[in-house]
Amino acid sequence: MAFSSLLRSAASITALSLAMSGCSIGGLMTSFSVDTSSKSQPPVTRTAENTTGANAQPANGQQVANASEDASAIDASKPASQSIEQVIAQTQKLQEPDTAGTSIDGWLGVAEEGAGASGEAGPGSAGKAMIAARGQGADVAKGGASDPGIDPIETASLLPHVDPGGTGGSATGKQKRIPGVMPLSERQCRSQLSDMGVKFSEVSAIANGKHCGIDYPVEVQSLSGDVKVSPEVVVNCQTALSFAQWVQNEVAPAVRVRYLTGLDSVQTMGGYSCRRMNNGKRNTDWSEHATGNAIDVGGFRLNNGREIDVSPKGLFAFRERGLLKSIRASSCGYFSTVLGPGYPKHDDHFHFDLKQRSSGRAYCS
Structure with a gap:
């Protein structure tokens, strides 16, 4: 009897142990379980959309479509971007014949003579096109022109050389010099x-007939x-520069030595002079003095008061x-023509x- 009681107790303990072990293993497996169920909504087919009621909520794809339609409606109020065909058409307008042959005055916005039916000056069509293209949107007032956005200093070097020509430099058909604009070289x-x-002063343009004149003359007062x-003396700037360099580099050092x-x-005997070579008449070529491209020197005065004129010297005038x-020999490196005694x-x-x-x-005699 005691044995069967002991056997039942052992069986009860064994069952209880197994039950507790099962709970532990089940809890452990539960803690490591992975949720593999899909969170995304199933796709809605066109058939399904038709079968949904009038109050049914729209699917995600339909919301995106509605948002795109709203954005299109907003963008429709904005101006559409130009197509490549429109850009080409606008470019061709700038190349129409009315802009062909436009003078530099038109591009710079300088008034042209005879513009307009009433004789009032204004910029050419090319100048207006440039103003519009730059977005300035300024109206051109009568009797003048607005700034077309071109720096005259940068553009000056592109200007053609001005030939004075004609009486008073007003020969028909020749380019006029633009007031206030000086070429880059000058x-x-x-x-x-x-x-x-070098000290010098600007001189007004000289125009005296077809062969005489200086576009941008200078009057030289003193040198280095x-x-x-x-x-x-009045000459063109390049002649003044060569003359100044020659005196500084050659004459002054030679005098000191x-x-x-x-x-x-330095005693000069002439610069600009509207005349022919050697003061000749009809059959003689025009002198370089006629364009301010020459200068004559008659002598030199030293700091000690001594004067040396340019003339043939005696046998004992060594110095x-x-x-x-x-x-005289050194001047050939600065001028293309040197003449003297x-x-x-x-x-x-x-x-x-x-x-x-x-x-x-060069010709050095």
Whole structure:
């Protein structure tokens, strides 16, 4: 009896142990379980949309479609971007014949003569097109033009060379110089003169007939080292620059070496002069003086008061003859033509000019 009681107790304990073990394993498996169910809604087919009621909620795809339609409605109020065909059509308008042959005055916005039926000046069609293209939207007032957005300083170097021509420089059919606009080469030349310490003043344009005149003349007053020019001479800027460089680099050093003193002044005998070569008449070519491209020098004055004129020297004038020979030879590196004593009608002065020859060679006599 006691044995069966003991057996029942053992069986009860074994059952209880197994039950507890089962609960532990089940809980452990539950804690490591993974939810594999799909969270996404099933796709709605067109058939399903038709079978849904009038109050049914729209699917996600339908919401996106409605949002796209709303965005299209908003964008419709904005101007549509231009197509490539429209861009090409606008570009072709700028190439129509009415813009062909437009002068630089039109592009710069400078009034042209005879513009308009009433004689009032205004910019050309090309100038108006440029103003509109730059978005300025400014109306052109009568008698003048608005700024077309071009820097005249940058554009100046593109201007054609102005030929004075005609009486007073008003020959028909020739490009007029634009007030206040100076070519780049002229500005650079003046900058070089200033850097050298040359004192000069601007002179109004000279136009005297078909062969005479200077577009941008200068009047030279003194050179580097405060060497005076006496009398002051009017020439074009390139001639003034070559002259100043020659005096600074060759004449002044030669004077210091031979006379142990400095150069006080250079005595000139002419710059611009509307005449033919050697003051000749009809059958003679025009002189380089007629365009301010030449300068004549008659002598030099030293700081000690000594004056040396350009003329043939005697046998015993060693220093003077040596000085004149030296500076005459050196001038060939600065001018394309050098004439002096020994050449007809040049016994009392040096003639220097910058004549351009087809051969490119200089003539030093």
